Amino acid sequence: MKKFKQYLAFLVVLLMLGGLFYVAWFGVTDKSGEGEVKKQVGSMHDIKFGLDLAGGASITYKVEGKDGKTPTSQEMDDTVSKLQKRVESELGTTEASVYKEGNDRITVEIPGATDKIFETLSTPGNLYFIREYNSDGKANYQRIYGTGILSEGVTIDSLKNNGGIVLEGSDIANARAGINNESSRKYVVELSLTSEGTKKFAEATTEAAKKGWSIGIYYDGKFVSVPTVNEAITTGKAEISGMESYEEAENIASTIRIGGLDVSLKELRANVVGAQLGSSAIHTSKRAAEIGFVFIVLFMLIVYRVLGVSASIALGFYCCLEVILLSAFEVTLTLPGIAGIILSIGMAVDANVLVFARIREEIASGTPVDKAIGAGYNKALSAILDGNITTLIAALVLGIGGTGSIRGFAITLALGIIVSMFTALFITRIITRIIYNLGFKDVKFYGKAKALKKIDFVQKRKVFYAISLAIAIAGIAVMGVNHSKGNGAFNYSIDFVGGTATTITFDSVPSIDKIEKEIEPAVMKAANSADKNLNVTSISHQVVEKEKQVILKTITLSTSASESVGKVLKDNYGAKDVTYETISATISNEMGRSAIVSTIIALVLMLIYIWFRFKDIRFGSSAIIALAHDAIMVIMCYAFSRIEVGSTFIAAVLTIIGYSINDTIVTFDRIRENQHGIRSEEELKSMVIDSINQTLSRSLFTSITTFIMVLSLFVVGVNDIRIFALPLMVGVVSGTYSSICIASQLWFGFKNKSLKASGAYKTVKAKKTADNLS
Incomplete structure (x- = not known):
């Protein structure tokens, strides 16, 4: 009876997987009217694809300045920024492409856009400076807004009629970010007003300063800043303070400039355009994913036997859930988004490999299989959580602070991490327990961790450092030679240089x-x-x-x-x-700057998290240096191969950062577990060597599975896919190399130096001598 229940449970698991596969591939029936079938589409076929994969709509505007004059370069840049923000707010998509065409035209390309968005885009956004209170004529003041929104019943039309609007966009001559050195380098926005605006603002700020009111800056339906007026401003020059960073000040200044643009947009053409990467990009990506999946399943079955069966079924759950959620959340999938999925598949397998390695270690130490399974999951939990959380931190920061395809990459990566943790920690564990209860209890079905010959990675650390340094120097030399020949240090694509x-x-x-x-x-x-x-x-x-x-x-x-x-x-x-x-370039300076700033913030937060979790900042600093190493290796790949540096360049670097930190955390977790009772430099060295060797098979196996996925993209994919896959393969190899040969050795060097400086080794040695004398 007990075994029957286990068979039933296993059947339920397979039926659930079959159901998810049906929903993901064939879909559910959508009925309308009197029971008529309207459509039946699987989530796989309902995923939104970006311009690069599926095309969309394209509209080109002619930009005219005041009195029909040709717009200035600044006006063109600000108009591009305005249109980009409009697309993101109106459509909720970050995958639009906005770029200058010639001196006075701007093209907007949007995946899956409708005619309505074109009307919205060509309507200029309105900017208003609104006083906090307004008099009804009898000195009774009514609150116009509070907590950043207009009060109930208050509209822009009513404010125009009763004088609540102090300034409009046409009253602003210029706005720019700055630093006020007189107030301890505070970040500010410096405003210049027109002659008419100066008169209006002088009157409004005189009253506001007396009564301690604020004047809110309202653009396109929301307040972007609500500064309090400290004094009457009569010179036509104003300063908004209180920004925490130069970037925040620049964003507000840019919004004010955009709202004050005195340009008009005339539609020249609007068309449906095809995919930028060619018709076969999606098909070959799917084929590559299928091939990679099959090879990963075979690899897991051969290496891990019964445990490989559990992992393969769980990976099936992961793929189905990922597809369904991508469709449900209406994520627009682009080539960088595919990178996020590839990475999360690697991490889904990684968690299983980590658990399985622990189970085999427990079996090798004599623990019964039943208890070894539970112990394996418990001991691997901290490394799985730390590795995934650090990567999730990066994904969240990039999702919040990034723009365009970077945000799309972050969303797919974060979604994949969450799903992969669920399948690895719950689905795989349930299936493994069911298979065990079905009678697969013998050790031969699981295998034992074998005692391999230890490799002294610490002793060879200077050789490893020299290899990495030599590659970096060679890459810089190649960049210099190419630059001197007029070819540029990198082969930049039109995404960056137009x-x-x-x-x-x-x-x-x-x-x-x-x-x-x-x-x-x-x-x-x-x-x-x-x-x-x-x-x-x-x-x-x-x-x-x-x-x-x-x-x-x-x-x-x-x-x-x-x-x-x-x-x-x-x-x-x-x-x-x-x-x-x-x-012009489709990747604006703002997008590039946003990607860099977001990456730096993510690295700082990862450093803080690792410091907090491992109680030792040396772990965090070593991990960050290893990440920088891997990013440099990917960049050197672009320098050596001269493949184009385009929008996927950023995604490739970010993908490897996410992959590498997860790999490094696993080794650090084992060092944290083993570092106790260290009495000498030799003991510290021996402990690090043991930790690296104990996690070596896991690092290699995870790299193999991830490499298989990327290799399948490289072999099967179209040219644009292969250009993207090549640096990813280099990054996977580099990430594995840095985790094994760089990160832990750096930690050893930092730790050894601090212990020597503190006299810890000497203290322990003196105590041993005293004990012997007694």
Whole structure:
């Protein structure tokens, strides 16, 4: 009867997995009307994809300044920022691409957009300075807003009628962030007003200063700042203080400038565009995931036997849940998002490998299998939690502070971490217990940890440091040589430096296969042959079916290259017309700065967390140095290989940081467990060597499973996917190397130095001598 219940439980688990698979792949029936089936779509087919994977809508505006003048560079940059913020707030998507085209045009590309957003984007955002109170004419003052929102019943129209609005956007001449050195370097926003605005503000601030009121700055339906007025401001120059950072001050200044823009947007064209990465990108990514999954399952079954069965079933749960949640939360999936999923799959397997290694250690020490399973989960828990939480910290910071594809990467990574912890700690444990109760109780089904020959990684630490330093120096040398030749230290893509958009009009649009396999190679050959200084290595294309056009985006083409490309397209591929336009970078300075700042904040928070958990800042500092090492190795990969540095560059570096910290934490957790009773430098060294060797198989096996996933992307994926996968493979190898050969050795060096400085070794030695004499 007891075994029957176990069989029943195992059947329930399989049925649950089957049900999740059905929902993920085939979907649930959506009925409407009188029981008619409206649609039946699986979560897999309902996932939203970004512009790079599935295309979307594109709209181009002509920007006109005051009195029809050409807008200034600052006005263009601020308008781009305004449109980016509008898209994010109106659509709730961070995956839009906004860039300048020529001197007076801006193009906005949005995945899955509707006509409504185009109307919203072309309507300028309104900026108002609103007084806190307003008189009804009888000196009875009414509160206009409180706690950052307009009071109930108060509208912008009513405020315009009763004088509650002090200034409008047109009254602002300029706004910029600054530092007030007279007040201990406080961050401020410096305002300049027009002559009309100066008069209005003088009157309003005189009254507000007397009564201690504030004047709120209201843009696009919300308050961005609510400063109190300390004194009457009559000179047309004002200063808003109280910002905690220069970035906060710059954000407020940028918003005020945007609200004060005196430009108009005229729609030139709006079209549906195809995927930037080609039609086969999604298909090949799915195929790569399937191949990688199969190889991981085989690897787990061969290495871990019965435990591998548990892990494989749990991994199936993970994949199904991940797909369902991506669809349920309407996450827009882009190439960086795929990186987050790949990393979380590796971490899902990692948690299982960590537990299984502990179980085998317990069995090898003579613990019965039943108790070894429980002990394995209990002893591995701290390392699993610490590794996942540190990575989750990075994901949360990047999700809150990042922009664009960085936020998309963070969301998928955070979601994957949470799901992977659930499946590893609960699903795998339940399945393992059921299989054990079914009669698989013999040690042969689980295996024992084998005593392997110890490798003295600590003794060779200087060799490891030298290898890493040599790679970094060689990479810097290569960067210098390339820069001196005029090729640039890195091969930057149009995402960072802008380029040329070549619009080709046909009688009928060629097939995607012909564009990718014939036209794009021909364009690259023509451009590079015409101008020997060019090195066009990749092209992204977009198809505009309605206009019978294909848009090819490349690095900036010279006049000779453009003429050569045009001739080839007209002579060989029947192009009716070919036009060229310079386009700006899609990754703005603000996005790059946001990614850097968010990464630094994440590293600081990880350092604090590791310090708190391990009670030793040397663990945190060693881990951060190891992360910097891995980031440098990935960057060197771009320098050596000259693959394009584009939007996926940031995602690749962040992916490896997340992977590496998890790997390092596991080794540190074992050091923390083993470090007790250390009496000499030799004992400290021996303890670190033991800890590294005890976690060595786990580090290698996790790296193998993660590497398998990335390798499958590299082998099966299209060119853009392979360009992304190559630095990831380098990063996985580097992350494993730094965890084994760098991080722990750094900790040993820091710890050994502090113990020597404190005299701890000498004290212990003196005490032993005294004990012997007595």
